[in-house]
Amino acid sequence: MAERFVSRRNLEFLLYEVHRVERLSAQPYFSDHSRETYDLVLDTAMKIARDLMYPHLQEMDQKAPVLENGQVKVHPAIKGIMKEWGEGGWIAASMPYEVGGQQLPTAVATACNYVFAAANFSSTGFPLLTAGAAHLILSYGSDDLKETYAPRMLAGEWQGTMALTEPQAGSSLSDIVTRAEPTDGGYYRIRGQKIFISAGDHDAAGNIVHMMLAKIKGGPPGAKGISLFLVPKNRIKSDGMLEPNDVTVATVYHKLGYRGCPITQLSMGENDDCRGYLVGEPHKGLSYMFQMMNEARLAVGMQAASIASAAYYAALEYAKERPQGRKISSKDPLQPQIPIIEHADVRRMLLFQRGVVEGSLSLILQCCTYSDLSRTEDVEQSQRYALLLDLLTPVAKSYPSESGILAVSQGLQILGGYGYCQEFPLEQYYRDIRIHAIHEGTTGIQALDLLGRKVVMKNGQAMRLFLEEVGAVVQEAAQDSELSPYAERLKGALDTLGQVTMRQVQFALQGDVETFLADATLYLELFSIVTIAWQWLAQGIVARKALDAGCSPLDAQFYQGKIHAMRYFFHYEGPKTAGLAARLMEADGLTVNMTAAAFDD
Amino acid sequence: MAERFVSRRNLEFLLYEVHRVERLSAQPYFSDHSRETYDLVLDTAMKIARDLMYPHLQEMDQKAPVLENGQVKVHPAIKGIMKEWGEGGWIAASMPYEVGGQQLPTAVATACNYVFAAANFSSTGFPLLTAGAAHLILSYGSDDLKETYAPRMLAGEWQGTMALTEPQAGSSLSDIVTRAEPTDGGYYRIRGQKIFISAGDHDAAGNIVHMMLAKIKGGPPGAKGISLFLVPKNRIKSDGMLEPNDVTVATVYHKLGYRGCPITQLSMGENDDCRGYLVGEPHKGLSYMFQMMNEARLAVGMQAASIASAAYYAALEYAKERPQGRKISSKDPLQPQIPIIEHADVRRMLLFQRGVVEGSLSLILQCCTYSDLSRTEDVEQSQRYALLLDLLTPVAKSYPSESGILAVSQGLQILGGYGYCQEFPLEQYYRDIRIHAIHEGTTGIQALDLLGRKVVMKNGQAMRLFLEEVGAVVQEAAQDSELSPYAERLKGALDTLGQVTMRQVQFALQGDVETFLADATLYLELFSIVTIAWQWLAQGIVARKALDAGCSPLDAQFYQGKIHAMRYFFHYEGPKTAGLAARLMEADGLTVNMTAAAFDD
Numbered sequence A, B: 001m002a003e004r005f006v007s008r009r010n011l012e013f014l015l016y017e018v019h020r021v022e023r024l025s026a027q028p029y030f031s032d033h034s035r036e037t038y039d040l041v042l043d044t045a046m047k048i049a050r051d052l053m054y055p056h057l058q059e060m061d062q063k064a065p066v067l068e069n070g071q072v073k074v075h076p077a078i079k080g081i082m083k084e085w086g087e088g089g090w091i092a093a094s095m096p097y098e099v100g101g102q103q104l105p106t107a108v109a110t111a112c113n114y115v116f117a118a119a120n121f122s123s124t125g126f127p128l129l130t131a132g133a134a135h136l137i138l139s140y141g142s143d144d145l146k147e148t149y150a151p152r153m154l155a156g157e158w159q160g161t162m163a164l165t166e167p168q169a170g171s172s173l174s175d176i177v178t179r180a181e182p183t184d185g186g187y188y189r190i191r192g193q194k195i196f197i198s199a200g201d202h203d204a205a206g207n208i209v210h211m212m213l214a215k216i217k218g219g220p221p222g223a224k225g226i227s228l229f230l231v232p233k234n235r236i237k238s239d240g241m242l243e244p245n246d247v248t249v250a251t252v253y254h255k256l257g258y259r260g261c262p263i264t265q266l267s268m269g270e271n272d273d274c275r276g277y278l279v280g281e282p283h284k285g286l287s288y289m290f291q292m293m294n295e296a297r298l299a300v301g302m303q304a305a306s307i308a309s310a311a312y313y314a315a316l317e318y319a320k321e322r323p324q325g326r327k328i329s330s331k332d333p334l335q336p337q338i339p340i341i342e343h344a345d346v347r348r349m350l351l352f353q354r355g356v357v358e359g360s361l362s363l364i365l366q367c368c369t370y371s372d373l374s375r376t377e378d379v380e381q382s383q384r385y386a387l388l389l390d391l392l393t394p395v396a397k398s399y400p401s402e403s404g405i406l407a408v409s410q411g412l413q414i415l416g417g418y419g420y421c422q423e424f425p426l427e428q429y430y431r432d433i434r435i436h437a438i439h440e441g442t443t444g445i446q447a448l449d450l451l452g453r454k455v456v457m458k459n460g461q462a463m464r465l466f467l468e469e470v471g472a473v474v475q476e477a478a479q480d481s482e483l484s485p486y487a488e489r490l491k492g493a494l495d496t497l498g499q500v501t502m503r504q505v506q507f508a509l510q511g512d513v514e515t516f517l518a519d520a521t522l523y524l525e526l527f528s529i530v531t532i533a534w535q536w537l538a539q540g541i542v543a544r545k546a547l548d549a550g551c552s553p554l555d556a557q558f559y560q561g562k563i564h565a566m567r568y569f570f571h572y573e574g575p576k577t578a579g580l581a582a583r584l585m586e587a588d589g590l591t592v593n594m595t596a597a598a599f600d601d
Helices: A008-018 A020-028 A035-062 A077-085 A106-138 A141-153 A286-321 A344-373 A379-414 A416-420 A427-436 A443-454 A457-478 A484-509 A512-518 A520-549 A553-573 A575-585 B007-020 B022-028 B034-064 B077-087 B106-140 B143-152 B285-321 B343-372 B379-414 B415-419 B425-437 B443-456 B456-479 B484-509 B513-517 B521-548 B553-573 B576-586
Strands: A067-070 A071-073 A158-163 A181-182 A187-196 A209-216 A225-231 A235-237 A242-244 A247-252 A263-270 A275-279 B066-068 B071-073 B158-163 B178-182 B186-197 B207-216 B226-232 B234-236 B242-244 B245-254 B261-266 B274-278
Touching: A008 A020, A008 A035, A008 A106, A008 A344, A008 A520, A020 A035, A020 A344, A035 A077, A035 A106, A035 A427, A067 A247, A071 A247, A071 A275, A071 B022, A071 B443, A106 A141, A106 A158, A106 A209, A106 A225, A106 A286, A106 A344, A141 A209, A141 A225, A158 A187, A158 A286, A187 A209, A187 A225, A209 A275, A209 A286, A209 A416, A225 A286, A275 A575, A286 A379, A286 A427, A344 A379, A344 A520, A344 A553, A344 B443, A344 B513, A344 B521, A379 A416, A379 A427, A379 A443, A379 A457, A379 A520, A379 B425, A416 A427, A427 B379, A427 B425, A443 A457, A443 A512, A443 A520, A443 B343, A457 A484, A484 A512, A484 A520, A484 A553, A484 A575, A512 B077, A512 B343, A520 A553, A520 A575, A520 B343, A553 B521, A553 B576, A575 B553, A575 B576, B007 B022, B007 B034, B007 B343, B007 B521, B007 B553, B022 B034, B022 B106, B022 B261, B022 B343, B034 B077, B034 B106, B034 B425, B066 B245, B071 B245, B077 B106, B106 B143, B106 B158, B106 B207, B106 B226, B106 B274, B106 B285, B106 B343, B143 B158, B143 B207, B143 B226, B158 B285, B186 B207, B186 B226, B186 B513, B207 B274, B207 B285, B226 B234, B226 B285, B261 B456, B285 B343, B285 B379, B285 B425, B343 B379, B343 B521, B379 B415, B379 B443, B379 B456, B379 B521, B415 B425, B443 B456, B443 B513, B443 B521, B456 B484, B456 B513, B456 B521, B456 B576, B484 B513, B484 B521, B484 B553, B484 B576, B521 B553, B521 B576
Parallel strands: A158 A209, A181 A209, B158 B207, B178 B207
Antiparallel strands: A067 A071, A181 A187, A187 A263, A187 A275, A209 A225, A225 A275, A235 A242, A247 A263, B066 B071, B178 B186, B186 B261, B186 B274, B207 B226, B226 B274, B234 B242, B245 B261
């Protein structure tokens, strides 16, 4: 196994130097905290990750969950991990003191989750879903639901889930058919099927609390008739004891990766005895659920980046240690072989991994910082940050997921035949990371969200704010002679993005929404490269300043490395915008103006 | 399981209409054959693939080979498959009559192998390696070796392998240390280790015949001291019986995919009793082995394309049947959902798969046709085709492998969560295809071969011939009003490729070989897109002519589909050349002028 899965130095660089989380302490919510707290929290996270989570990485993959007598059995380590996350306050880390939270900035909590996920991604599904579900209850649930469910979930005793998808309605939530029938007993009678429910059942939790979308009889059709229910696996009797709530596990899926966490198919109300408790008002469920979905989307991006991080360090370690071949300029077979990190092509692959990993993490922490900044009492500022977060969520979900697949694949490639074998962790990372472009909204769905909703919302206000944010970094970088060529490149890419956006939006204004969104996935890719280039330039600025100000030789090496990685991103990833923009400017409806028969023969 | 894994119609289109294999009958070697033979052969291949190979696809993946008491046990179906390939004449398909071959064009034999590999890739490793090994013996072995080994290999009774890689020498063959010590007994004593030997041992063959590289004591260092040996698992006693030859299986690797075929680590001479028989002259082994390596490289490209084909048809079937969502322009939830093939983004993903699959297959058949044409007695023509084949082999190996990974991934994506689960074959294809960018020379090695060797060989003669070949298609397409814009695009890309090539070669001429080859992998990618665009334009020409000449409605639909897929390739894949060329023209040595310390922190 590899020695490392994250860089502590890089986490500190991004948190303190690039995104300056210490400034958050100016806000009342975070005022108790300082870098001292954050360092301590990171220390503890690193220790838990290394001692409690990483050792089970491979075994949890090899011993996947099984369904036995209607109960899903998971790896025994999960119980201890959930307990630690609960008792250590990790599940409630960014929640308010009054519910037992720590009021940590999301940025810091997410950095810790990143460390955990890099050590053992599958195991983080359990507590992260629980955190999201508890937060949803605390935001919209009745006092009774809050008091009954949230504490046990935040303590890591009960599992929370997100129960949206149905067999006939995958990405199309408006087509769900799970029914909720009102009763006189203060609950609804639930009947339906849910598929692909992560951590939907397992024996490491005393109860499973499903946050479930369903339709109340007689409500409006489509998305407007969706309500949110809390549906427990075991409901609570008047004496406080649990009894089964007619939720059955139909299947535990056998999957490519993510094998430590069970994904289940659930059946509710087979005996007409499944009770659901309405959360919030009827028919408003989807808008509530978006809170959990958006949190989950950021979490997915974070998890994808974390797997790519583990793969990067595993490949880096191998590349430093593996002797193979010689410099092209000195092929004398009598000379010893050199470590493969000396080959330009291997460096290119490592730099690609690094570009993706550190660019993604920076973007995720940027989003978290926006989220934290939006807690300000200045309404205008708060809206500004909320809009930026909204706009960038599909990017922060999909770029790490899509590019992470490629980055892990390059890591595997560096190991050659060994990368394909189970004695190294790369093949597992390759399987694990593939889920992220699918769950919590596929990349295609994220693309529609970005271009079809976020870019155009409020007459493009979020987009304008984004251009401002990137523009500020461009301007700052332009002052530095070493960075100014990159500032120019980013400015060029930003202009291109602006033109491409106008071109697409034109179709929307003309009412041709099919052409408008036909290449939304390419638009997302273009948008993402610009976004990550922005994050790299921001890192470059900090590194240049630190070098100018003078620092230790070790730090100087780190900052030089950062600048080199930034240069890689601009020279190798940046040029990809040209092809994407060229295609997007064509906007000829090639995939719209055709029939499915073109695929027949 | 999916209904189809290849398109028979497309195979016929490429063989007869695009690459016109019937013209080969003008050559004495192929003069017995006609379309009638080829159709019959294809019929039989389709039947064997469907009845004998496809049914075991999943089980061979799930029940991977195991090492028991020093013997690798494979799925029992392998024995029947090897028998059928032997008795049916598939192993010797393109070999001369005098060794029991069928003298089929390589193009036709490869089309059949493609059908087999699309049905069950892992199972084709066994006979294809056997064919390559037997061909090597027949080309360079003594009469005794030929008579003793080749017939039983071509009959599918004995397995052939390719034993090159060693623990300390993966891609660096000059560093192999397996020793061959001459004896008086007409054999060499072999001692050493070989890793990653496909089909290196198994119980479905009566013997294993390793074509092994080793160094004879006292020979020159490096690649110039490599000799080729035939090292059987069991050697033949004077009475004709077999006895163990001191070849031990140290490991059978547990791998991501390709699980039907064992990859083994072998140890020779642990008891100082391993006999190897020299093939050809001492120290010339590497040049002999290149015959098998080049055949294997084309086979790898073919196998990658075949897996991508199976994934494409599985995704296509799903996309036609799966209802989900509605047109963006008509979101009424009361209307029924539409099959996902109606969504532009899904069509884009299908067209990408098709672009890769049919573009790759066309290139592979192009290479095979060059190989077949090089059998002509016209020396100049023969050299021309041999050079073209040489130049394009790294492209035909790596484009299907690299783009195939992406194509299968898009297929998996089309199935969403189901793509990630074992009940559909996509996740297996995703694992299986990942080997191809690694074995038989990684993509990085292919790139060095293309730019560092093939492009510059004979003062660029092969490259000039390639430009001629592509230029001829451009010229023909320019005559057709519908194709002329694409002819122009290809011409532009070809010019760009020429400029980029000049720019890289300049460094070689200046003696800076490190910078010359630093971005060879990107050069390979650029070269590949141009090459596949050429193959698509050639297909477009045929389709346009057929439509002009008039054809049945069913054929018209097929040809229209071809033209649409061609347009996809030009509009979506073609533009990627812009970014690649921009980067390659920079040639700033970013990965050369750095130290490994830049990765430290």
